[in-house]
Amino acid sequence: MRQSLRSPQQHCPARRQPLPVRNRVHRAWPVAGVAALAVITAGAFTTLAGLLVGPLHREFGWSRSTIGLASSVNMVLYGLTAPFAAALMDRFGMRRVVGTALALVAFGALWTTVMTAPWQFVLAWGVLVGAGCGSMALAFAATVTQRWFVRRRGLVTGVLTAAGVFGQFAFLPLLSRVVERFAWRTAALTLVVAVTVVLPLVLLLLRDHPADVGVRAYGAGEFTARPASAPGAARRTVRALLRSARTGPFWLLAATFAICGASTNGVMWTHFTPAAHDHGMPATVASSLLAMIGVFNVVGAVASGRLTDRFDPRRLLAAYFALRGLTLLALPLLMTATAGPPMVTFVVLFGLLDVATVPPTLALCRELYGGDSAIVFGWVGAAHQLGAGIAAFAGGAARDAFGSYDPLWVGVGALCGAGALLALTVVRPSRT
Template sequence: MVSIAFLTTVFSSAVGSVPQILILPMIREFGWNISDISVATALMYVVLASLCPFGAALMLRIGVVKVVLLSIMLNATGLLLTILAYEKWHLLVSIGVCLGVAAGIIGLGLASTIAIRWFNLKRGLVIGILTSAFAAGQLVFVPFMAWITTVFDWRFAVLPAMIGIGICGLLYFFFGKDWPADLDLPAYGDKDIYHPPAQSADNVMLISLKSLAMAAQQPAFWVLAGTFFICGLTSTGIVGQHFIPFCGDNNVGIVLASSYLAMMGVFNFIGTMGSGWLSDRFDNYKLLGVYYALRGVSLVYLPFSDFGVLAMTLWAIFFGLDFIATVPPTVRLIGKLFGTVSAPVVFGWVFAAHQFGSAAAAYGAGYSRDTLFSYAPAFLIAGAACFAATAMIMSYKAFGPKKLHI
């Protein structure tokens, strides 16, 4: 289950990278502005954020396998409609709605569900492995898709992602399971087989809202959701969608810029798995405080760099180590606080905050670029937000309810 979830996340990452790969080729062909495409990306994140609280509940209601297969079909539809688009509003449907719904019903809920259901021991490490798959997708596919746009028509760039998600669909159809009990196995680290409760008669929305009502009584939930909003704003929202055009403004070509993203992906892979290992051994709140502070430093530095090879290489290494490192300690805290059944649904709400942050940065950075003719203010604001997240986490650690410190 970890293996096929890892592959699915790799190719989902490739699908999510398509909009930023296509920004420059599409504005050259159609004469659009960057914000014309970034508004579709922002809509994708809004749809994603609106649905991900219900994605884990949907997995609880109809099963993980069915949800993943539905997401794969929507991803394929969205990619196909994107390469057929010739009006701006077409992207709102293909990228905003189709890719948004596809990502929203699995999101990081898939990783958290697999880790929480199938593992008791090594849960943080498993989350680190599965979230590092986002980095693996960048490492393998972003430079390849960027190269395709320079050698062939940009529409061919979606082929690797489409082929990959098709393979994942077959793997889930033949090998996917919903619970360890389906194979008469206990979760890793347990001696007894956990038999999940019978499927609730409640609809998905009611399941999710009940989990939110329960979680909202815990101050830790609001701290984790608030800082995860900042996580989305400062990672997938601004760097994930605007790094390549920002490099283009500074005379760095699309292939070289995507190579920096790939390098970032290598160290993201290392950093996320390392974070998973650390989250099993050290105070998760302190880890989050350090991660956000280091990310803030890297974002503030970038606009003042010379965008030379050495500077960008060092930045890619430093930022890559931290890019998704916040996920394992956040998931581990939620798993401890809310239990095996409810935790994935609660994480869906926290991840919704992450994606609303991504939406704000995806649109805001594009709008800033078109109106101020510079990405620098957006990156500086993102860096300041990271420092605010560190302050929030450490204040809660110092003055919040002691019994919730894990």
């Protein structure tokens, strides 16, 4: 009788063949996919700030430095929120935190459409949108890869990094045309619509841990039970900062990432379009160039993730910063009313280098800080946004003072050279 019960399994193996086919796609990949959608949406919100400078200046008469203040607050809060969000994800789960963050950015965008004073812009775009986007920043990507992947971590980190920048630049041509044809308020409402599409997918598909659906992490050798929720998220976040701040590598990584933020978010995503417009280039053409940077960001981030799995991340960082600095130093010579071959070459090179620094920085955080690496990386990311915020404000102030953005490009290019030297001084833990 036992044999007759076993016989279908023994003699009809074809019936078991579909099971691997149905289960071929590991659940980690849909989780990473919906996480990428959330990151793309957050990136789209950070894109709009650069397109608002001109319209807000014309409609309200606000100075560029006043408008830049809201962008600075946005970028700084974007960074400061990330480590706390990573700890809150351990406490309440990724789905709740990301869902709340999407609601925050939607409300902030709606408030922006009815604002009448600069302080309202600072609160709506600077505080609400900044905090919401920060909760879906690179610390979120680090949490996803740490929980759901053992293999392909560098690759997935590169993809999620590329997703954020892709969201920033892929929306640029659309939002630029909306601002030009209709109004900047319509562009803000377009982003609210994007949130209403992504939020249900996050609530349905994003899962906090592989154990929630009874599977192992991708590439894991054994099943791991979901750890108990960690209370005191704020205390844990601060303790992780205090512990890591006692180590030299933390400050080196924070310094290099601050330079990274200044040379990407701070100048390119905020001031490239108005700087190109100063030279007679239409805003739509400048936005299309930034969109091209986004396309090459995807290639650069994914390639950097693969390289990080194979080579010393410190040497990769040094090479990225050195090359990025050279491109920024050359930018004032390339600015014209048209997008000629030299400018296109700049776009390709800068796009490949733009977010390539993220996978090696995250890899160093994992090596150095273990289980707290997502939170520590969040603090390193806060330095990234602090550098971006300072550069965003400095760019507006430089334009008001000198009538040109050229001093900004030269100064930030020189900073990248310093970043290359700092990256080489990070001491990796010894391997026994």
